[in-house]
Amino acid sequence: MSHKQGFRWISLRTRLAIYSRDDWRCLACGRKVTWRKGRGKWTDHRPTAASLDHVTPRCVGGSNAPSNLITLCVGCNSARADVPIGAWRPELLDTVAIAVSTPIDRAMGRALADELDPAFGERMRAKDRGARRRARSTPPPSTQRGCAVLNGL
Numbered sequence: 667m668s669h670k671q672g673f674r675w676i677s678l679r680t681r682l683a684i685y686s687r688d689d690w691r692c693l694a695c696g697r698k699v700t701w702r703k704g705r706g707k708w709t710d711h712r713p714t715a716a717s718l719d720h721v722t723p724r725c726v727g728g729s730n731a732p733s734n735l736i737t738l739c740v741g742c743n744s745a746r747a748d749v750p751i752g753a754w755r756p757e758l759l760d761t762v763a764i765a766v767s768t769p770i771d772r773a774m775g776r777a778l779a780d781e782l783d784p785a786f787g788e789r790m791r792a793k794d795r796g797a798r799r800r801a802r803s804t805p806p807p808s809t810q811r812g813c814a815v816l817n818g819l
């Protein structure tokens with residue numbers, strides 16, 4: 667569970683894009699969730715705080731890709747622990763399948779992250795400037811096809 671307690675394993679913008687994809691609702695209980703910065707850190711343990719849950723748990727090889735992540739409130743996330751969804755709440759399987767097959771809106775995630783954390787926005791702009799420089803100076807990687815498989819999920 668400890669990997670789920672922090673927030674650094676996924677970028678803020680991807681996290682927020684997944685919450686947006688799931689309409690800021692817990693997929694299990696349906697209540698509205700929110701995400702905020704507390705005590706100087708991005709940790710929020712209120713029962714109605716948004717959290718990301720791995721559909722296939724990390725411990726059995728599940729990835730950190732949006733196609734393996736759903737929005738749960740902290741309360742439902744703790745209740746599920748690492749039990750497979752089919753064993754925990756089989757009636758959720760369809761909802762989960764639809765959520766994880768919906769592409770995330772990265773631009774929206776980024777806008778939300780920028781709004782919540784101006785310092786994050788500044789870091790991302792600096793990173794983009796670096797990426798643009800690299801894009802001009804290096805040919806596209808030959809592993810591009812491998813990436814497409816992941817992005818197509």
Ligand SMILES: [Zn+2]
Nearest residue numbers: 692695739742
């Ligand atoms: Zn819930």
